[in-house]
Amino acid sequence: MEDRVSGPKLVLVFTGKRKSGKDYVTDLIQNRLGTDVCCVLRLSGPLKHQYAQEHGLDLEQLLGPGLYKEQYRADMIQWGETRRRQDPGFFCRLATRGAWQPVWVVSDARRLSDLQWFWSEFPQQTQSVRVQSSEKTRKQRGWSFSTGVDDAESECGLDSGVEFDWIITNEADAPSLEEQLQPILKLAEVVTLNTEGFSLQQRLMGDSHLTL
Ligand SMILES: Nc1ncnc2c1ncn2[C@@H]1O[C@H](COP(=O)(O)OP(=O)(O)O)[C@@H](O)[C@H]1O
């Protein structure tokens, strides 16, 4: 087990609009690397936890993919923004607390302040990744435009002004995710080589092809 004191070897910070496939892609990466090497951290986790407590809501449903969270999304955004204004790193600190794996995958950066926190805490290790899909594809996955959500910083805060290290196009007619993720998986392999390298290398070279 990696000691948290030594910190992560690679921090992949994912961003992308609703239904672009952030959870899908980050789950694929974790499946491929294994839970002993890679953890998926959600900034919205501690946010939903505290919001549910303060408002007497069902946390499991807020964390789930269904319509329940959508009823509260606009208000959660406002609530979270109040917290972030007081302390921009508040949710980043909570989400990363206790993470011990060498590769951290942060699935949901939404604002420049989220990215800045990781750049400042882990300048050598942080890589930003944008997942992009067309509106047509996102609609097929259940997205529809919602005022106060899709026109707010939560969805648009990273639309411009950041040069992402990696861009993943999550579309049926794009190169396969396996192909697009190859260099990122390779990077994870290289940075973890000293401690976890052998088993990870075996896994990446083995028969566990991504099923897309
Ligand atoms: N490449 C893909 N192939 C099949 N289903 C996908 C793909 N990408 C996303 N999905 C599906 O689309 C929906 C939205 O994806 P999700 O990862 O939850 O998006 P986000 O986290 O960006 O809101 C989910 O049901 C997910 O399983």
Ligand SMILES: C[C@@](O)(CCOP(=O)(O)OP(=O)(O)O)CC(=O)O
């Ligand atoms: C209040 C939020 O944290 C809600 C995020 O919920 P999810 O992370 O479940 O969102 P999607 O995966 O895009 O559907 C947004 C924010 O602005 O912090």
